[in-house]
Amino acid sequence: MANRIAMVDYLILDQGDEHLVATMCSSCGALYFDRRNACGHCGKTEFTTTRLSTDGRVRAFTIVKRAAPGVPTPYVSAVVDLEGGGAVKANLVNIDPDPDKIELGMPVRLTTFVAGRDDDGTEAIAFGFERA
Amino acid sequence: MANSVWILGAAMTKFGRYPEKDIVDLGSEAALAAMADAGVTIHDMEVLGVGCLAEAGTGPGQRIQKQIGQTGIPVYNVANACATGATAIRTVYLTIMSGEADTGLAIGVEKMGKAGLLGAPGKARGEKHTFQRSGRYGAVLGTEGILGTGLMPGVFAQAGMEYAYEHDGVSFEQFAKVAEKNHAHSTLNPLAQYQKQFSLDEVMAAEMVSYPNTLLMCCPTGDGAASVVLVSDEKLATLDPDQRRRAVKISASVLTSDPWTETDQVQPDVNTLTRQAADKAYAMAGVDPQDLDLVELHDCFATAELLHYDNLRLCEPGGAGEFIDSRGPWRDGRIPVNVSGGLISKGHPLGATGVANLYEVATHLRGEAGDRQVEGAKVGLTHVIGLGSACAVHVLEKAAS
Numbered sequence: 001m002a003n004r005i006a007m008v009d010y011l012i013l014d015q016g017d018e019h020l021v022a023t024m025c026s027s028c029g030a031l032y033f034d035r036r037n038a039c040g041h042c043g044k045t046e047f048t049t050t051r052l053s054t055d056g057r058v059r060a061f062t063i064v065k066r067a068a069p070g071v072p073t074p075y076v077s078a079v080v081d082l083e084g085g086g087a088v089k090a091n092l093v094n095i096d097p098d099p100d101k102i103e104l105g106m107p108v109r110l111t112t113f114v115a116g117r118d119d120d121g122t123e124a125i126a127f128g129f130e131r132a
Numbered sequence: 133m134a135n136s137v138w139i140l141g142a143a144m145t146k147f148g149r150y151p152e153k154d155i156v157d158l159g160s161e162a163a164l165a166a167m168a169d170a171g172v173t174i175h176d177m178e179v180l181g182v183g184c185l186a187e188a189g190t191g192p193g194q195r196i197q198k199q200i201g202q203t204g205i206p207v208y209n210v211a212n213a214c215a216t217g218a219t220a221i222r223t224v225y226l227t228i229m230s231g232e233a234d235t236g237l238a239i240g241v242e243k244m245g246k247a248g249l250l251g252a253p254g255k256a257r258g259e260k261h262t263f264q265r266s267g268r269y270g271a272v273l274g275t276e277g278i279l280g281t282g283l284m285p286g287v288f289a290q291a292g293m294e295y296a297y298e299h300d301g302v303s304f305e306q307f308a309k310v311a312e313k314n315h316a317h318s319t320l321n322p323l324a325q326y327q328k329q330f331s332l333d334e335v336m337a338a339e340m341v342s343y344p345n346t347l348l349m350c351c352p353t354g355d356g357a358a359s360v361v362l363v364s365d366e367k368l369a370t371l372d373p374d375q376r377r378r379a380v381k382i383s384a385s386v387l388t389s390d391p392w393t394e395t396d397q398v399q400p401d402v403n404t405l406t407r408q409a410a411d412k413a414y415a416m417a418g419v420d421p422q423d424l425d426l427v428e429l430h431d432c433f434a435t436a437e438l439l440h441y442d443n444l445r446l447c448e449p450g451g452a453g454e455f456i457d458s459r460g461p462w463r464d465g466r467i468p469v470n471v472s473g474g475l476i477s478k479g480h481p482l483g484a485t486g487v488a489n490l491y492e493v494a495t496h497l498r499g500e501a502g503d504r505q506v507e508g509a510k511v512g513l514t515h516v517i518g519l520g521s522a523c524a525v526h527v528l529e530k531a532a533s
Binding site: 088120 | 304
Protein backbone atom coordinates (compact mmCIF):
# COMPACT_ATOMS: atom_id res chain seq x y z
CA MET A 1 0.00 0.00 0.00
CA ALA A 2 1.35 3.46 -0.91
CA ASN A 3 2.73 5.75 1.74
CA ARG A 4 0.41 8.64 2.57
CA ILE A 5 1.31 12.13 3.72
CA ALA A 6 -1.16 14.78 4.79
CA MET A 7 -1.31 17.77 2.46
CA VAL A 8 -0.88 20.17 5.38
CA ASP A 9 0.26 19.55 8.91
CA TYR A 10 -3.10 20.40 10.48
CA LEU A 11 -4.72 17.40 8.81
CA ILE A 12 -4.26 14.19 10.82
CA LEU A 13 -4.51 10.94 8.88
CA ASP A 14 -5.34 8.39 11.58
CA GLN A 15 -6.73 5.50 9.51
CA GLY A 16 -10.52 5.91 9.34
CA ASP A 17 -10.39 8.89 11.70
CA GLU A 18 -9.08 11.65 9.49
CA HIS A 19 -9.58 14.99 11.21
CA LEU A 20 -8.23 18.50 11.57
CA VAL A 21 -6.36 19.92 14.52
CA ALA A 22 -5.72 23.50 15.45
CA THR A 23 -3.15 25.24 17.57
CA MET A 24 -5.05 26.80 20.45
CA CYS A 25 -3.90 29.69 22.60
CA SER A 26 -3.83 28.50 26.20
CA SER A 27 -4.82 31.95 27.37
CA CYS A 28 -7.70 33.10 25.15
CA GLY A 29 -8.64 30.01 23.12
CA ALA A 30 -7.93 31.53 19.71
CA LEU A 31 -7.49 28.84 17.05
CA TYR A 32 -4.79 28.77 14.37
CA PHE A 33 -3.64 26.47 11.57
CA ASP A 34 -0.23 28.01 11.08
CA ARG A 35 3.05 27.87 12.98
CA ARG A 36 2.82 30.54 15.66
CA ASN A 37 5.27 32.96 17.21
CA ALA A 38 2.59 34.29 19.53
CA CYS A 39 -1.19 34.63 19.70
CA GLY A 40 -2.52 37.22 17.26
CA HIS A 41 -5.41 37.95 19.59
CA CYS A 42 -3.87 38.31 23.06
CA GLY A 43 -0.15 38.20 22.40
CA LYS A 44 0.59 35.28 24.78
CA THR A 45 2.96 32.50 23.79
CA GLU A 46 1.56 29.25 25.25
CA PHE A 47 -0.35 26.89 22.98
CA THR A 48 -1.91 23.45 22.94
CA THR A 49 -3.19 21.34 20.07
CA THR A 50 -6.91 20.75 19.91
CA ARG A 51 -8.99 18.47 17.72
CA LEU A 52 -11.67 20.11 15.53
CA SER A 53 -15.03 18.64 14.57
CA THR A 54 -15.41 16.97 11.19
CA ASP A 55 -18.90 18.45 10.87
CA GLY A 56 -19.84 21.98 9.96
CA ARG A 57 -21.88 24.35 7.85
CA VAL A 58 -21.00 26.33 4.73
CA ARG A 59 -20.72 30.02 5.62
CA ALA A 60 -19.52 31.15 2.16
CA PHE A 61 -18.60 29.58 -1.14
CA THR A 62 -17.50 30.49 -4.63
CA ILE A 63 -17.22 28.48 -7.83
CA VAL A 64 -13.87 29.21 -9.44
CA LYS A 65 -13.98 29.05 -13.22
CA ARG A 66 -10.77 30.90 -14.05
CA ALA A 67 -7.60 30.00 -12.17
CA ALA A 68 -3.84 30.08 -12.59
CA PRO A 69 -2.36 27.84 -15.31
CA GLY A 70 -2.03 24.25 -14.12
CA VAL A 71 -4.98 24.46 -11.74
CA PRO A 72 -7.95 22.53 -13.16
CA THR A 73 -11.33 24.26 -12.98
CA PRO A 74 -14.07 24.46 -11.96
CA TYR A 75 -13.74 23.95 -8.24
CA VAL A 76 -15.94 25.01 -5.37
CA SER A 77 -14.08 26.81 -2.60
CA ALA A 78 -15.86 27.23 0.71
CA VAL A 79 -15.44 28.59 4.19
CA VAL A 80 -16.87 26.09 6.69
CA ASP A 81 -17.84 26.86 10.27
CA LEU A 82 -16.98 23.76 12.30
CA GLU A 83 -19.22 22.53 15.08
CA GLY A 84 -17.81 23.45 18.46
CA GLY A 85 -15.47 26.07 17.09
CA GLY A 86 -13.12 26.88 14.29
CA ALA A 87 -13.53 27.78 10.64
CA VAL A 88 -11.59 26.38 7.71
CA LYS A 89 -11.25 26.97 3.98
CA ALA A 90 -11.43 23.97 1.69
CA ASN A 91 -13.10 22.69 -1.45
CA LEU A 92 -16.62 21.28 -1.46
CA VAL A 93 -16.23 17.91 -3.16
CA ASN A 94 -18.59 15.34 -4.65
CA ILE A 95 -20.89 18.21 -5.58
CA ASP A 96 -22.17 19.76 -8.80
CA PRO A 97 -20.32 23.08 -9.31
CA ASP A 98 -23.66 24.79 -9.86
CA PRO A 99 -24.83 27.67 -7.67
CA ASP A 100 -28.39 26.30 -7.72
CA LYS A 101 -27.16 23.05 -6.17
CA ILE A 102 -25.21 24.60 -3.29
CA GLU A 103 -26.84 26.35 -0.35
CA LEU A 104 -25.27 28.74 2.09
CA GLY A 105 -25.59 27.14 5.51
CA MET A 106 -25.71 23.57 4.18
CA PRO A 107 -24.38 20.91 6.58
CA VAL A 108 -21.13 19.27 5.47
CA ARG A 109 -18.68 16.65 6.68
CA LEU A 110 -14.93 16.29 6.25
CA THR A 111 -13.65 13.80 3.71
CA THR A 112 -10.25 13.16 2.20
CA PHE A 113 -8.88 12.61 -1.30
CA VAL A 114 -5.59 12.05 -3.08
CA ALA A 115 -4.25 15.43 -4.22
CA GLY A 116 -1.03 14.22 -5.82
CA ARG A 117 1.78 11.69 -5.87
CA ASP A 118 5.50 12.20 -5.71
CA ASP A 119 8.23 10.29 -7.51
CA ASP A 120 8.28 7.66 -4.74
CA GLY A 121 4.58 7.09 -5.21
CA THR A 122 3.76 8.68 -1.89
CA GLU A 123 0.22 10.08 -1.94
CA ALA A 124 -0.50 13.59 -0.69
CA ILE A 125 -3.87 13.40 1.02
CA ALA A 126 -5.95 16.57 1.14
CA PHE A 127 -9.25 17.23 2.85
CA GLY A 128 -12.50 18.69 1.58
CA PHE A 129 -16.11 18.76 2.66
CA GLU A 130 -19.10 16.96 1.21
CA ARG A 131 -22.78 17.32 1.86
CA ALA A 132 -23.65 15.65 5.19
CA MET B 133 2.10 71.73 13.98
CA ALA B 134 -0.71 72.30 11.52
CA ASN B 135 -4.40 72.52 12.38
CA SER B 136 -5.45 71.01 9.11
CA VAL B 137 -4.13 69.78 5.77
CA TRP B 138 -5.58 70.81 2.41
CA ILE B 139 -5.43 69.51 -1.14
CA LEU B 140 -4.01 72.33 -3.24
CA GLY B 141 -3.71 70.46 -6.53
CA ALA B 142 -4.66 67.10 -7.95
CA ALA B 143 -4.30 65.17 -11.20
CA MET B 144 -4.47 61.68 -12.63
CA THR B 145 -3.51 60.06 -15.92
CA LYS B 146 -6.25 58.25 -17.79
CA PHE B 147 -5.96 54.65 -16.62
CA GLY B 148 -5.28 52.12 -19.35
CA ARG B 149 -2.40 50.24 -21.00
CA TYR B 150 0.81 52.09 -21.77
CA PRO B 151 3.44 49.60 -22.89
CA GLU B 152 5.79 52.40 -23.93
CA LYS B 153 5.68 54.21 -20.54
CA ASP B 154 7.30 53.11 -17.29
CA ILE B 155 6.25 54.05 -13.73
CA VAL B 156 8.61 57.01 -13.84
CA ASP B 157 6.85 58.33 -16.96
CA LEU B 158 3.38 57.81 -15.46
CA GLY B 159 4.28 59.08 -11.98
CA SER B 160 6.08 62.12 -13.37
CA GLU B 161 3.16 62.95 -15.65
CA ALA B 162 0.70 62.91 -12.75
CA ALA B 163 3.04 64.80 -10.41
CA LEU B 164 3.84 67.57 -12.88
CA ALA B 165 0.13 67.97 -13.66
CA ALA B 166 -0.80 68.08 -9.96
CA MET B 167 1.83 70.71 -9.24
CA ALA B 168 0.73 72.79 -12.24
CA ASP B 169 -2.86 72.46 -11.02
CA ALA B 170 -1.74 73.69 -7.61
CA GLY B 171 0.30 76.58 -9.01
CA VAL B 172 3.49 75.31 -7.34
CA THR B 173 6.74 73.69 -8.43
CA ILE B 174 8.94 70.87 -7.13
CA HIS B 175 10.99 73.51 -5.34
CA ASP B 176 8.02 74.21 -3.06
CA MET B 177 7.73 70.56 -2.02
CA GLU B 178 9.18 69.64 1.37
CA VAL B 179 8.30 65.96 1.44
CA LEU B 180 7.47 63.31 -1.16
CA GLY B 181 5.45 60.13 -0.65
CA VAL B 182 5.33 57.65 -3.54
CA GLY B 183 3.15 54.55 -3.51
CA CYS B 184 3.96 51.81 -6.01
CA LEU B 185 3.41 48.21 -5.04
CA ALA B 186 5.17 46.13 -7.67
CA GLU B 187 8.32 48.22 -7.77
CA ALA B 188 8.37 49.35 -4.13
CA GLY B 189 11.83 47.94 -3.56
CA THR B 190 13.37 49.90 -6.43
CA GLY B 191 13.08 53.35 -4.82
CA PRO B 192 10.28 54.62 -7.08
CA GLY B 193 10.26 57.96 -5.26
CA GLN B 194 13.88 58.69 -5.99
CA ARG B 195 13.56 57.41 -9.56
CA ILE B 196 10.76 59.90 -10.15
CA GLN B 197 12.65 62.69 -8.36
CA LYS B 198 15.53 62.23 -10.78
CA GLN B 199 13.15 63.10 -13.60
CA ILE B 200 11.15 65.91 -11.98
CA GLY B 201 13.55 67.52 -9.50
CA GLN B 202 16.21 66.21 -7.15
CA THR B 203 15.78 68.67 -4.31
CA GLY B 204 16.98 66.43 -1.52
CA ILE B 205 13.66 66.33 0.33
CA PRO B 206 12.64 63.28 2.37
CA VAL B 207 11.12 60.52 0.26
CA TYR B 208 8.86 57.77 1.59
CA ASN B 209 8.51 54.79 -0.72
CA VAL B 210 5.28 53.18 0.28
CA ALA B 211 3.81 49.71 -0.12
CA ASN B 212 0.57 48.72 1.60
CA ALA B 213 -1.32 46.39 -0.73
CA CYS B 214 -4.21 48.15 -2.46
CA ALA B 215 -4.12 50.89 0.18
CA THR B 216 -0.65 51.88 -1.09
CA GLY B 217 -1.67 55.19 -2.69
CA ALA B 218 -3.67 56.37 0.30
CA THR B 219 -0.83 55.37 2.62
CA ALA B 220 1.54 57.48 0.50
CA ILE B 221 -0.86 60.38 1.03
CA ARG B 222 -0.76 59.64 4.78
CA THR B 223 3.03 60.04 4.90
CA VAL B 224 2.72 63.54 3.45
CA TYR B 225 -0.36 64.35 5.56
CA LEU B 226 1.38 63.31 8.78
CA THR B 227 4.57 65.21 7.91
CA ILE B 228 2.55 68.38 7.43
CA MET B 229 0.40 67.80 10.53
CA SER B 230 3.53 67.33 12.63
CA GLY B 231 4.91 70.63 11.46
CA GLU B 232 7.94 69.13 9.71
CA ALA B 233 6.72 70.47 6.35
CA ASP B 234 4.10 72.87 5.08
CA THR B 235 3.83 71.56 1.52
CA GLY B 236 4.20 68.06 0.17
CA LEU B 237 3.62 65.86 -2.85
CA ALA B 238 2.06 62.40 -2.93
CA ILE B 239 2.07 60.14 -5.99
CA GLY B 240 0.44 56.76 -6.54
CA VAL B 241 1.52 54.79 -9.60
CA GLU B 242 1.39 51.26 -10.96
CA LYS B 243 2.22 49.37 -14.16
CA MET B 244 0.45 46.06 -14.40
CA GLY B 245 -0.08 45.67 -18.15
CA LYS B 246 -2.18 42.60 -18.73
CA ALA B 247 -1.25 40.99 -15.45
CA GLY B 248 -4.32 38.76 -15.32
CA LEU B 249 -5.32 36.94 -12.15
CA LEU B 250 -3.77 38.02 -8.89
CA GLY B 251 -3.67 35.94 -5.80
CA ALA B 252 -1.42 33.46 -4.05
CA PRO B 253 -0.91 30.51 -6.39
CA GLY B 254 1.75 28.81 -4.23
CA LYS B 255 4.13 26.28 -5.75
CA ALA B 256 3.44 25.11 -9.27
CA ARG B 257 1.33 21.94 -9.18
CA GLY B 258 3.61 20.31 -11.73
CA GLU B 259 6.60 20.28 -9.35
CA LYS B 260 6.83 16.80 -7.87
CA HIS B 261 10.04 15.48 -6.43
CA THR B 262 9.49 13.83 -3.08
CA PHE B 263 7.08 15.64 -0.84
CA GLN B 264 8.69 18.06 1.59
CA ARG B 265 6.72 20.13 4.07
CA SER B 266 7.32 23.84 3.71
CA GLY B 267 5.85 27.06 4.99
CA ARG B 268 3.88 27.78 8.12
CA TYR B 269 1.19 25.23 7.28
CA GLY B 270 3.63 22.47 6.44
CA ALA B 271 2.16 22.15 2.96
CA VAL B 272 3.57 19.56 0.53
CA LEU B 273 1.83 21.01 -2.53
CA GLY B 274 0.54 24.42 -3.63
CA THR B 275 -2.90 24.71 -2.07
CA GLU B 276 -4.72 26.69 -4.78
CA GLY B 277 -7.58 24.62 -6.10
CA ILE B 278 -6.98 21.85 -3.56
CA LEU B 279 -7.77 23.62 -0.31
CA GLY B 280 -10.09 26.28 -1.64
CA THR B 281 -9.04 29.46 -3.41
CA GLY B 282 -6.78 32.37 -2.50
CA LEU B 283 -7.23 34.12 -5.84
CA MET B 284 -8.68 37.63 -5.60
CA PRO B 285 -11.96 37.11 -7.48
CA GLY B 286 -12.73 34.06 -5.34
CA VAL B 287 -11.71 35.61 -2.03
CA PHE B 288 -13.95 38.59 -2.67
CA ALA B 289 -16.71 36.34 -3.98
CA GLN B 290 -16.60 34.44 -0.69
CA ALA B 291 -16.70 37.72 1.22
CA GLY B 292 -19.86 38.68 -0.66
CA MET B 293 -21.45 35.26 -0.15
CA GLU B 294 -20.79 35.55 3.58
CA TYR B 295 -22.89 38.75 3.59
CA ALA B 296 -25.59 37.00 1.57
CA TYR B 297 -25.60 34.21 4.17
CA GLU B 298 -25.98 36.63 7.06
CA HIS B 299 -28.50 39.05 5.55
CA ASP B 300 -31.70 38.88 3.54
CA GLY B 301 -32.21 40.27 0.09
CA VAL B 302 -28.74 39.70 -1.30
CA SER B 303 -28.06 37.39 -4.24
CA PHE B 304 -26.14 37.26 -7.53
CA GLU B 305 -28.49 39.92 -8.92
CA GLN B 306 -27.69 42.52 -6.26
CA PHE B 307 -23.94 42.05 -6.79
CA ALA B 308 -24.42 42.35 -10.55
CA LYS B 309 -26.37 45.59 -10.11
CA VAL B 310 -23.24 47.15 -8.60
CA ALA B 311 -21.32 46.49 -11.81
CA GLU B 312 -24.24 47.66 -13.95
CA LYS B 313 -24.11 50.96 -12.04
CA ASN B 314 -20.36 51.47 -12.24
CA HIS B 315 -20.11 50.68 -15.95
CA ALA B 316 -22.95 53.16 -16.58
CA HIS B 317 -21.22 55.82 -14.47
CA SER B 318 -17.94 55.40 -16.36
CA THR B 319 -19.45 56.57 -19.65
CA LEU B 320 -19.25 60.09 -18.24
CA ASN B 321 -15.59 59.81 -17.13
CA PRO B 322 -12.98 60.44 -19.85
CA LEU B 323 -10.24 59.22 -17.49
CA ALA B 324 -11.78 55.78 -17.03
CA GLN B 325 -10.00 52.81 -18.59
CA TYR B 326 -13.33 51.54 -19.92
CA GLN B 327 -16.32 53.72 -20.76
CA LYS B 328 -18.93 51.22 -21.86
CA GLN B 329 -22.38 50.56 -20.50
CA PHE B 330 -23.78 47.06 -20.00
CA SER B 331 -27.29 45.93 -19.13
CA LEU B 332 -27.87 43.90 -15.98
CA ASP B 333 -28.48 40.80 -18.12
CA GLU B 334 -25.19 41.36 -19.95
CA VAL B 335 -23.35 41.70 -16.63
CA MET B 336 -24.86 38.46 -15.30
CA ALA B 337 -24.38 36.57 -18.57
CA ALA B 338 -20.72 37.55 -18.97
CA GLU B 339 -18.06 34.86 -18.51
CA MET B 340 -18.08 33.61 -14.90
CA VAL B 341 -14.72 34.08 -13.24
CA SER B 342 -15.54 33.05 -9.67
CA TYR B 343 -19.23 32.83 -8.79
CA PRO B 344 -20.87 35.23 -8.39
CA ASN B 345 -18.22 37.52 -9.95
CA THR B 346 -18.44 37.54 -13.74
CA LEU B 347 -15.76 39.18 -15.88
CA LEU B 348 -17.75 42.45 -15.94
CA MET B 349 -17.81 42.41 -12.13
CA CYS B 350 -14.01 42.29 -11.81
CA CYS B 351 -11.69 45.29 -12.01
CA PRO B 352 -9.20 45.20 -14.88
CA THR B 353 -5.44 45.37 -14.51
CA GLY B 354 -3.74 48.37 -16.07
CA ASP B 355 -1.33 51.25 -15.80
CA GLY B 356 -1.77 54.72 -14.39
CA ALA B 357 -0.84 57.31 -11.85
CA ALA B 358 -2.40 60.03 -9.71
CA SER B 359 -0.92 62.76 -7.58
CA VAL B 360 -1.93 65.39 -5.04
CA VAL B 361 -0.19 68.43 -3.59
CA LEU B 362 -0.97 68.98 0.11
CA VAL B 363 -0.44 72.10 2.20
CA SER B 364 -0.94 73.14 5.81
CA ASP B 365 -3.73 75.59 6.70
CA GLU B 366 -1.10 78.16 7.64
CA LYS B 367 0.63 77.85 4.28
CA LEU B 368 -2.69 78.00 2.44
CA ALA B 369 -3.53 81.34 4.04
CA THR B 370 -0.44 82.87 2.40
CA LEU B 371 -1.33 81.73 -1.14
CA ASP B 372 -3.26 83.63 -3.78
CA PRO B 373 -7.09 83.80 -3.90
CA ASP B 374 -7.51 81.28 -6.73
CA GLN B 375 -5.36 78.71 -4.94
CA ARG B 376 -7.31 79.25 -1.74
CA ARG B 377 -10.70 79.11 -3.50
CA ARG B 378 -9.93 75.72 -5.07
CA ALA B 379 -8.37 74.14 -1.96
CA VAL B 380 -10.14 71.11 -0.48
CA LYS B 381 -9.83 70.23 3.20
CA ILE B 382 -8.83 66.80 4.38
CA SER B 383 -11.15 66.59 7.39
CA ALA B 384 -10.15 63.05 8.27
CA SER B 385 -7.34 60.69 7.31
CA VAL B 386 -7.43 57.24 8.87
CA LEU B 387 -5.48 54.02 8.36
CA THR B 388 -6.37 50.68 9.96
CA SER B 389 -5.21 47.09 9.73
CA ASP B 390 -7.33 43.98 10.27
CA PRO B 391 -7.88 43.28 13.97
CA TRP B 392 -8.01 39.66 15.09
CA THR B 393 -11.36 38.00 14.38
CA GLU B 394 -12.20 34.33 14.53
CA THR B 395 -12.39 33.80 10.78
CA ASP B 396 -9.88 36.40 9.51
CA GLN B 397 -7.10 33.85 9.03
CA VAL B 398 -9.11 31.60 6.70
CA GLN B 399 -11.18 34.22 4.88
CA PRO B 400 -9.87 37.81 5.03
CA ASP B 401 -12.26 39.98 7.02
CA VAL B 402 -12.63 43.15 4.96
CA ASN B 403 -15.45 44.43 7.10
CA THR B 404 -14.16 45.05 10.63
CA LEU B 405 -11.20 47.18 9.65
CA THR B 406 -13.33 49.20 7.23
CA ARG B 407 -15.96 49.88 9.86
CA GLN B 408 -13.29 50.94 12.33
CA ALA B 409 -11.64 53.27 9.80
CA ALA B 410 -14.95 54.79 8.73
CA ASP B 411 -16.24 55.35 12.27
CA LYS B 412 -12.97 57.02 13.26
CA ALA B 413 -13.07 59.19 10.13
CA TYR B 414 -16.67 60.27 10.69
CA ALA B 415 -15.82 61.20 14.29
CA MET B 416 -12.64 63.06 13.29
CA ALA B 417 -14.47 65.02 10.59
CA GLY B 418 -17.65 65.58 12.58
CA VAL B 419 -19.57 64.23 9.58
CA ASP B 420 -22.51 61.82 9.48
CA PRO B 421 -22.53 59.28 6.64
CA GLN B 422 -25.88 60.62 5.50
CA ASP B 423 -24.20 64.03 4.97
CA LEU B 424 -21.96 62.59 2.25
CA ASP B 425 -22.51 63.94 -1.24
CA LEU B 426 -20.38 61.29 -2.90
CA VAL B 427 -18.23 58.27 -2.07
CA GLU B 428 -15.41 56.64 -3.99
CA LEU B 429 -14.95 53.20 -2.44
CA HIS B 430 -12.95 50.09 -3.18
CA ASP B 431 -14.95 48.03 -5.66
CA CYS B 432 -12.13 45.71 -6.70
CA PHE B 433 -14.98 43.27 -7.34
CA ALA B 434 -18.71 43.97 -7.43
CA THR B 435 -19.22 41.74 -4.37
CA ALA B 436 -16.84 43.97 -2.37
CA GLU B 437 -18.74 47.20 -3.04
CA LEU B 438 -21.95 45.79 -1.63
CA LEU B 439 -20.24 45.00 1.68
CA HIS B 440 -18.88 48.51 1.94
CA TYR B 441 -22.32 50.12 1.68
CA ASP B 442 -22.87 48.52 5.07
CA ASN B 443 -19.32 48.93 6.39
CA LEU B 444 -19.26 52.65 5.59
CA ARG B 445 -22.77 53.01 7.05
CA LEU B 446 -24.22 54.33 3.80
CA CYS B 447 -27.23 52.07 4.32
CA GLU B 448 -29.05 50.43 7.21
CA PRO B 449 -27.12 47.58 8.89
CA GLY B 450 -27.81 44.47 6.82
CA GLY B 451 -29.52 46.62 4.20
CA ALA B 452 -27.00 46.64 1.36
CA GLY B 453 -29.29 44.60 -0.89
CA GLU B 454 -32.17 46.98 -0.39
CA PHE B 455 -29.84 49.94 -0.92
CA ILE B 456 -28.71 48.84 -4.39
CA ASP B 457 -32.24 47.69 -5.31
CA SER B 458 -33.59 51.15 -4.49
CA ARG B 459 -30.82 52.76 -6.62
CA GLY B 460 -29.44 54.50 -3.53
CA PRO B 461 -25.80 54.50 -4.74
CA TRP B 462 -26.52 55.58 -8.34
CA ARG B 463 -25.35 59.07 -9.31
CA ASP B 464 -28.92 60.32 -9.00
CA GLY B 465 -29.55 58.37 -5.78
CA ARG B 466 -29.31 59.11 -2.07
CA ILE B 467 -25.51 58.77 -1.84
CA PRO B 468 -23.70 58.55 -5.21
CA VAL B 469 -21.07 55.81 -5.03
CA ASN B 470 -18.28 55.49 -7.59
CA VAL B 471 -19.51 58.04 -10.10
CA SER B 472 -16.00 57.74 -11.57
CA GLY B 473 -16.89 54.25 -12.72
CA GLY B 474 -15.16 52.70 -9.72
CA LEU B 475 -12.26 50.31 -9.92
CA ILE B 476 -14.42 48.02 -12.02
CA SER B 477 -14.62 50.41 -14.94
CA LYS B 478 -12.20 53.25 -14.19
CA GLY B 479 -9.42 50.76 -13.52
CA HIS B 480 -7.17 49.74 -10.65
CA PRO B 481 -3.45 50.29 -11.12
CA LEU B 482 -2.82 49.18 -7.56
CA GLY B 483 -0.62 51.99 -6.22
CA ALA B 484 -2.51 54.71 -8.03
CA THR B 485 -6.03 53.97 -6.86
CA GLY B 486 -5.69 55.35 -3.33
CA VAL B 487 -4.64 58.72 -4.75
CA ALA B 488 -7.03 58.67 -7.73
CA ASN B 489 -9.99 58.42 -5.35
CA LEU B 490 -8.99 61.67 -3.68
CA TYR B 491 -8.46 63.28 -7.08
CA GLU B 492 -12.01 62.28 -8.04
CA VAL B 493 -13.76 63.52 -4.90
CA ALA B 494 -11.69 66.74 -4.80
CA THR B 495 -12.60 67.42 -8.43
CA HIS B 496 -16.31 67.19 -7.63
CA LEU B 497 -15.94 69.35 -4.52
CA ARG B 498 -14.25 71.98 -6.70
CA GLY B 499 -17.16 71.83 -9.16
CA GLU B 500 -14.78 70.77 -11.94
CA ALA B 501 -16.01 67.26 -12.73
CA GLY B 502 -17.67 68.15 -16.03
CA ASP B 503 -20.34 65.75 -17.31
CA ARG B 504 -20.12 63.51 -14.26
CA GLN B 505 -20.28 66.35 -11.71
CA VAL B 506 -22.38 65.60 -8.63
CA GLU B 507 -24.20 68.90 -8.30
CA GLY B 508 -23.47 70.96 -5.20
CA ALA B 509 -21.05 68.43 -3.74
CA LYS B 510 -19.56 69.68 -0.49
CA VAL B 511 -18.49 66.56 1.44
CA GLY B 512 -17.04 63.33 0.10
CA LEU B 513 -15.42 60.14 1.35
CA THR B 514 -12.72 57.92 -0.14
CA HIS B 515 -12.01 54.34 0.85
CA VAL B 516 -9.40 51.81 -0.19
CA ILE B 517 -8.61 48.42 1.23
CA GLY B 518 -5.78 46.03 0.48
CA LEU B 519 -5.63 42.44 1.63
CA GLY B 520 -3.18 41.61 4.36
CA SER B 521 -4.92 43.97 5.38
CA ALA B 522 -4.88 47.77 5.25
CA CYS B 523 -7.78 50.20 4.97
CA ALA B 524 -7.58 53.95 4.47
CA VAL B 525 -10.51 56.35 4.68
CA HIS B 526 -10.38 60.07 3.95
CA VAL B 527 -13.13 62.65 4.36
CA LEU B 528 -12.81 65.70 2.12
CA GLU B 529 -14.73 68.94 2.42
CA LYS B 530 -15.08 72.07 0.38
CA ALA B 531 -14.21 75.15 2.35
CA ALA B 532 -17.12 77.47 2.97
CA SER B 533 -16.40 80.44 0.71
